[in-house]
Structures are given as C-alpha cells and as structure tokens.
Amino acid sequence: MSSCKFCCKNEAIKNSHEIPLAVWGWLKKTSATGYFRDSIQPNIRRQDGLKSPLLCANCEQKFSKTEDLFIKHYFNKVANYRVPCPDKLIIKPSILACIHIMAWRVLANTYYFSSETNFTKEEFNEIPCFMSKIKKSIDSNDFTQFKVHFIPCTKKVIENLYLPKVKFHFYERSITAEPRIWDNHERLIIFIQIPFSIVIFEVIPNNKDSWIGTHVDESDVLNLDEIKSVPKYVNALVEYFYDHFLQSTTKITSKQLAIIKSDSEKADPNSGSVKSARKSW
Numbered sequence: 001m002s003s004c005k006f007c008c009k010n011e012a013i014k015n016s017h018e019i020p021l022a023v024w025g026w027l028k029k030t031s032a033t034g035y036f037r038d039s040i041q042p043n044i045r046r047q048d049g050l051k052s053p054l055l056c057a058n059c060e061q062k063f064s065k066t067e068d069l070f071i072k073h074y075f076n077k078v079a080n081y082r083v084p085c086p087d088k089l090i091i092k093p094s095i096l097a098c099i100h101i102m103a104w105r106v107l108a109n110t111y112y113f114s115s116e117t118n119f120t121k122e123e124f125n126e127i128p129c130f131m132s133k134i135k136k137s138i139d140s141n142d143f144t145q146f147k148v149h150f151i152p153c154t155k156k157v158i159e160n161l162y163l164p165k166v167k168f169h170f171y172e173r174s175i176t177a178e179p180r181i182w183d184n185h186e187r188l189i190i191f192i193q194i195p196f197s198i199v200i201f202e203v204i205p206n207n208k209d210s211w212i213g214t215h216v217d218e219s220d221v222l223n224l225d226e227i228k229s230v231p232k233y234v235n236a237l238v239e240y241f242y243d244h245f246l247q248s249t250t251k252i253t254s255k256q257l258a259i260i261k262s263d264s265e266k267a268d269p270n271s272g273s274v275k276s277a278r279k280s281w
C-alpha cells in the first residue's frame with residue numbers, strides 16, 4: 001500500500017494525473033482518432049496522460065473541483081478553435097490554485113516516481129521542502145508566495161515575445177510538465193505546457209529575469225497586449241522540447257506515419273486543427 005503524498009493519511013489511488021484530465025480530453029476530442037500522441041514521443045499513442053499512485057481519492061476529488069474551474073475560466077477560453085482567445089483574461093484564484101496543484105504534482109512525481117533526474121543529490125533532497133511550501137499555499141488559499149507567469153500562445157503573443165517560430169501545431173497541441181533547474185540553483189521553475197499556453201511556476205525565482213506582463217499581481221487581469229518580455233530560457237525550453245519532438249518523429253515507422261497522416265485527413269474540418277497543423281511560419 002502506498003499512502004497519499006499530499007495528506008499522508010489515506011491510501012493512494014493508482015491513477016493520479018499531473019495535468020487535469022479535461023486537458024487530455026480536449027486533445028482527444030479535437031483529434032480525429034481519439035488517441036493521444038505524447039508531445040515528446042508522438043509515436044506513442046496513449047489513451048490518457050501520465051499516471052502515478054500520488055494521491056488518495058479524497059485529495060483527487062478535492063483537486064478535481066479546482067481543476068474544473070481552471071478548465072472553465074482559463075483553458076476553455078484560451079484553447080478554443082471556434083472563439084479566439086480574449087485580449088484580457090481574468091485570472092481568478094481558482095486558476096492560480098490549479099497551477100499550484102499542477103506544480104506540486106510535478107515536483108512530487110519527480111521526487112517519488114522519477115527513475116532519472118538532472119538534479120544533484122543536494123538539489124533533489126530539497127524538493128520536499130518546496131513541496132511543503134506549495135502545499136501550504138494550496139491549503140491556505142494563499143497564492144502570493146510563488147510567482148506564476150502565463151503565456152497564452154496566440155500568434156500575436158508568440159510574435160511579440162520573439163518565441164521560436166516552430167510549427168504552430170507545437171504551441172497548439174503540446175502537453176509537457178517538468179521541473180527545470182539552472183545555474184547552480186539560481187533558479188528552479190516548473191515548465192507547464194498545455195494546448196495554447198505555457199505557464200512558468202517560479203519555485204526559486206531569479207530577480208535578473210525580465211518578465212513583462214505575464215504575471216498577475218493585485219489586479220487579476222492578464223492583458224495579452226501587455227505581454228512584452230520573457231527570459232531567454234523560455235525560448236531555449238521551447239526549442240529543447242521541439243527538438244525532442246522532431247527527433248522522435250524521425251523514429252516513427254512508416255505504419256505510424258500513415259496513421260498520423262490519416263489522423264490529419266480525417267480531422268474535423270470545423271476544428272481548424274488540420275489547417276493549423278499544416279501551416280508553417
């Protein structure tokens with residue numbers, strides 16, 4: 001029996017997810033075959049996301065309510081093929097709560113279930129301390145302790161930020177969540193990429209980083225026109241994950257390629273995904 005890593009009371013269930021299930025559901029719904037292909041290994045068709053025995057049923061249920069609000073108030077507005085992303089997004093506390101939950105899950109999965117990490121032993125041993133700080137924020141509904149940066153990936157925002165001009169399909173349909181550490185612990189962030197959004201959760205912020213317009217302070221409005229600057233490492237990460245994506249596509253067998261091609265051809269013409277998938281910058 002494995003206990004819940006959040007409440008440490010009840011037995012963990014086996015299917016905790018890092019990224020809300022509804023995000024995977026969206027990917028499935030807007031894909032022609034109803035299967036997922038991992039952003040890093042698109043040749044692996046998976047019926048849902050990464051799972052681990054992380055949380056008990058009670059904690060999962062509690063978190064799923066917050067995740068539902070995140071989907072309703074943020075994700076459905078940003079990842080929408082029918083209605084363009086609004087210029088102003090209201091970042092409610094439930095949205096921040098959900099990002100904190102995702103960040104906690106990513107760190108906990110890294111600490112308890114990762115077979116390999118880039119952390120040194122000292123860095124690795126510090127993870128529980130960060131997890132407990134994030135847990136404290138979640139338990140007390142205080143989301144002022146960590147900075148969260150939202151980058152809704154509209155073409156305009158990507159252009160304004162000079163983010164890499166990789167195929168837009170990558171911004172539109174990737175799902176990734178990883179802790180990243182740099183420069184002898186000068187900075188530790190959780191990189192979360194979901195369709196049409198990149199979210200950076202700063203665990204250890206670096207004051208030299210230039211963020212303009214991505215963080216919501218007193219006002220809860222994220223104004224897309226005011227998003228002007230992100231640190232260069234965001235570009236490096238997009239390039240890193242895109243390279244992995246390209247490398248994995250070269251390993252795809254001809255049979256898998258045929259399936260992908262057929263996916264594209266069968267995609268719902270109203271969804272817009274075919275058009276975007278084939279469009280280059």
Ligand SMILES: [Zn+2]
Nearest residue numbers: 004007056059
């Ligand atoms: Zn629990």
